[in-house]
Amino acid sequence: MPDRTPPQVNRLKANSVGLVGVVFMAVATAAPITAMTGNLPIAVGFGNGTGAPAGYLFATLVLTVFSVGYVAMAKRITAAGAFYGYISHGLGRVAGMASGMLAVLAYVVFEASIVGIFAYFAQTTMAAQLGVDLPWVLYAALMLAVTAALSYFDINLTAKALGVMLVGEIAVLFAVATAVLLAGGGPDGIPVEPINPVGAFTGTSAGLGLFFAFWSWVGFESTAMYGEESRDPKKVIPRATLISVIGVGLFYIYVSWMTIAGNGLAGAVRVSSSASPLDLFFDPARTFIGGWAVSAFQWLLLTGSFACGMAFHQCASRYLYAVGREGFLHPALGRTHAAHGSPYVASFVQSGIAVVLVGAFWLTGQDPYVHLYTLLAILGTMAILIVQTLCSFAVIGYFRRNHPEDRHWFRTFTAPLLGGIGMIAVVVLLVVNMETAAGLAADSLFFAAIPWIVGTVFFGGLGLGFYLKARRPERYAVIGRIVLEDATERAAEPGPAARSTTV
Numbered sequence: 001m002p003d004r005t006p007p008q009v010n011r012l013k014a015n016s017v018g019l020v021g022v023v024f025m026a027v028a029t030a031a032p033i034t035a036m037t038g039n040l041p042i043a044v045g046f047g048n049g050t051g052a053p054a055g056y057l058f059a060t061l062v063l064t065v066f067s068v069g070y071v072a073m074a075k076r077i078t079a080a081g082a083f084y085g086y087i088s089h090g091l092g093r094v095a096g097m098a099s100g101m102l103a104v105l106a107y108v109v110f111e112a113s114i115v116g117i118f119a120y121f122a123q124t125t126m127a128a129q130l131g132v133d134l135p136w137v138l139y140a141a142l143m144l145a146v147t148a149a150l151s152y153f154d155i156n157l158t159a160k161a162l163g164v165m166l167v168g169e170i171a172v173l174f175a176v177a178t179a180v181l182l183a184g185g186g187p188d189g190i191p192v193e194p195i196n197p198v199g200a201f202t203g204t205s206a207g208l209g210l211f212f213a214f215w216s217w218v219g220f221e222s223t224a225m226y227g228e229e230s231r232d233p234k235k236v237i238p239r240a241t242l243i244s245v246i247g248v249g250l251f252y253i254y255v256s257w258m259t260i261a262g263n264g265l266a267g268a269v270r271v272s273s274s275a276s277p278l279d280l281f282f283d284p285a286r287t288f289i290g291g292w293a294v295s296a297f298q299w300l301l302l303t304g305s306f307a308c309g310m311a312f313h314q315c316a317s318r319y320l321y322a323v324g325r326e327g328f329l330h331p332a333l334g335r336t337h338a339a340h341g342s343p344y345v346a347s348f349v350q351s352g353i354a355v356v357l358v359g360a361f362w363l364t365g366q367d368p369y370v371h372l373y374t375l376l377a378i379l380g381t382m383a384i385l386i387v388q389t390l391c392s393f394a395v396i397g398y399f400r401r402n403h404p405e406d407r408h409w410f411r412t413f414t415a416p417l418l419g420g421i422g423m424i425a426v427v428v429l430l431v432v433n434m435e436t437a438a439g440l441a442a443d444s445l446f447f448a449a450i451p452w453i454v455g456t457v458f459f460g461g462l463g464l465g466f467y468l469k470a471r472r473p474e475r476y477a478v479i480g481r482i483v484l485e486d487a488t489e490r491a492a493e494p495g496p497a498a499r500s501t502t503v
Contacts, residue, residue: 019139020161022236049203050268056253070416083099083100216252226318
């Protein structure tokens with residue numbers, strides 16, 4: 001029999017963040033202003049056209065159904081590894097190891113991807129508004145340095161910083177949308193066609209439009225990663241997840257609908273497919289609020305993308321920490337700071353990885369938006385969608401064998417089954433539309449390598465899992481099993497080296 005004695009591990013700092021903080025972290029990874037300005041013009045110009053808001057409506061429904069099973073697991077399992085822990089419990093340790101490796105890949109590259117779009121926004125905004133023309137890599141280096149510094153401390157500090165930036169980006173999008181609504185819309189008034197559910201499946205390429213709609217939510221599932229640091233995780237994480245999914249969905253529907261209304265149906269398609277797609281947002285801002293709103297919009301693109309990158313850094317750090325504390329990769333990754341309770345070693349390692357990725361794209365003369373942002377975002381999205389799909393089926397497997405008192409025909413079977421099927425459809429949408437989504441970067445060697453990178457990491461994880469099962473049973477027994485057992489609100493914080501629980 002393998003030794004199931006739980007290892008001594010360093011714990012993340014409990015009671016560091018509440019419901020609002022977790023919601024801020026999750027919504028920041030979704031990055032509303034980046035998702036809207038980056039994805040909506042492509043959906044309108046080349047995807048499902050003026051039916052894009054209906055595409056967001058469809059995505060909201062699918063992801064809400066997915067979240068029903070996801071939060072059912074969150075009520076039972078609290079672990080920094082989230083997907084890694086859930087899948088290892090529901091589908092077995094081998095699948096858990098493969099999924100954990102894919103999740104690590106996804107979140108590790110997401111930060112560098114967002115650094116790319118931040119650097120692009122910073123370079124163009126500084127040049128346009130202040131006449132300062134600096135290389136994009138300097139802005140990228142600044143973001144990496146500030147993110148690394150903030151992540152060294154308690155997660156509460158990051159949550160507060162993200163909260164300030166998140167409120168700003170949501171405020172400007174909401175203000176422009178509401179100004180359009182109060183003015184009665186643009187050339188076509190307030191048309192209802194954009195929210196007709198049928199519109200989600202029409203247009204030049206409905207599949208492309210739907211993929212970009214789903215892409216706009218990437219990161220919402222990160223709520224579960226903060227369970228060990230939250231207050232009363234069995235309540236906070238499920239609530240934060242549903243608030244994030246539904247709240248972001250309603251916001252996307254409203255903003256995209258009013259943005260199209262402000263431009264007019266034909267005008268929205270024309271501007272979105274032009275050489276200046278950001279005018280889809282800037283024109284209504286200028287028309288319905290004033291020129292100052294465009295300037296504010298440009299600056300908030302910077303803070304919004306920065307918040308997104310910082311949130312993904314936290315996600316990546318916690319996955320590296322979760323895998324490290326179980327003895328995989330390097331055990332030093334599982335250390336936490338004695339005073340701040342942060343996964344500071346994993347955080348610094350993640351910063352190093354991001355520096356290497358950004359540096360590689362810079363040294364090879366790649367564009368921060370066309371190549372760094374787009375290619376790494378596609379790589380990370382492909383990996384995380386596969387993991388989300390497996391997680392849906394893991395819910396079914398877990399409750400089939402455990403907690404009969406919690407089994408429910410909808411919450412623990414039908415919803416995760418439908419969510420899993422929906423996730424499979426999204427993966428297919430990505431594969432079919434990947435070349436179009438990559439745009440000018442589709443000709444690069446890295447683009448061609450993306451499916452091979454994902455496949456290598458996943459099957460490598462499977463191989464490692466089978467190897468541990470056959471040759472290292474004591475290590476195999478720990479895969480995805482370090483969880484936080486307490487299910488009630490914590491009255492006191494555990495010491496920095498609290499004993500873990502393996503399940």
